[in-house]
Amino acid sequence: MAAGPRLKVPTEAKKGDVIEIKTLILHVMESGQRKDKDGKTIPRKIINKFTCTFNGKPVFTANMEPAIAANPYFQFFAKVEESGTFKFSWTDDDGTVTTAERKIKVSG
Amino acid sequence: MRQLSRREALVFGTSGAALTVVGWGAGVHAGPREAADAIAKFTGGKTAQKGKIALDLPEIAENGNIVPLSVSVDAPMAADNYVSEVLVIADHNPRPEVVKFDFTPMSGKAAASTRIRLAESQNVIVVAKTSKGALFTNQRLVKVTVGGCGG
Numbered sequence: 001m002a003a004g005p006r007l008k009v010p011t012e013a014k015k016g017d018v019i020e021i022k023t024l025i026l027h028v029m030e031s032g033q034r035k036d037k038d039g040k041t042i043p044r045k046i047i048n049k050f051t052c053t054f055n056g057k058p059v060f061t062a063n064m065e066p067a068i069a070a071n072p073y074f075q076f077f078a079k080v081e082e083s084g085t086f087k088f089s090w091t092d093d094d095g096t097v098t099t100a101e102r103k104i105k106v107s108g
Numbered sequence: 109m110r111q112l113s114r115r116e117a118l119v120f121g122t123s124g125a126a127l128t129v130v131g132w133g134a135g136v137h138a139g140p141r142e143a144a145d146a147i148a149k150f151t152g153g154k155t156a157q158k159g160k161i162a163l164d165l166p167e168i169a170e171n172g173n174i175v176p177l178s179v180s181v182d183a184p185m186a187a188d189n190y191v192s193e194v195l196v197i198a199d200h201n202p203r204p205e206v207v208k209f210d211f212t213p214m215s216g217k218a219a220a221s222t223r224i225r226l227a228e229s230q231n232v233i234v235v236a237k238t239s240k241g242a243l244f245t246n247q248r249l250v251k252v253t254v255g256g257c258g259g
Contacts, residue, residue, distance in 0.1 A: 018216035031225070057214055059212060059215055060210070060220070061209065065205045067201050067203065067256075068223070068225070069174040069223035070173070070174075073223050074222050075178075075220060075221040075222075076215065076219065078214060078216055
């Protein structure tokens, strides 16, 4: 299960600023390449997609393969022109979607 | 990478495909041919120009299970011309595709960092595509002490 997304998003910015966002979610990212002690392949189970939107418009998407390390971490940027809400979502192979959001106040 | 003739490429491609089928069970790694195929799929067969991409990876990764990667494309992020996609390929992983980032003008910068898995020492190749179809590439060799991906 995906659990406990951690987010680092500024709460304030000036209009036109390019801000830095950091996200991390706890997930084993089972690659589907490993074997258990009986030699059976452990089935793949990863988060295959991460998205970030701002006021409903796409900002950043990561389409992931099993070669993303456990507890997927992303650092990326966003240009903010107005106050609003960042929404984040992590989609698991099993269809589970974990979401989080953060508000930012943009001045000037 | 050595340039293959068409005949060699065909032979290599066929044996490569056979190996891939076995590979899922036996842990045989993909090799440059699959990596080239994944890149060709992304570029539509066009040649990507070297440059414009800063790619930051350790020269030696002690643990292939967690290798920090930063990529940044030096190109404008204007509404009518921006970096739309960045593909990351590891040419000797069991599957060469690592991640594909999608950017928009709202990204502000075509830059991202993450942590990747590398099964063995290999080239990490990055290809960027702009909304107008321009293609850029860069690559780095990473030596891996202990491979990721288990097996």
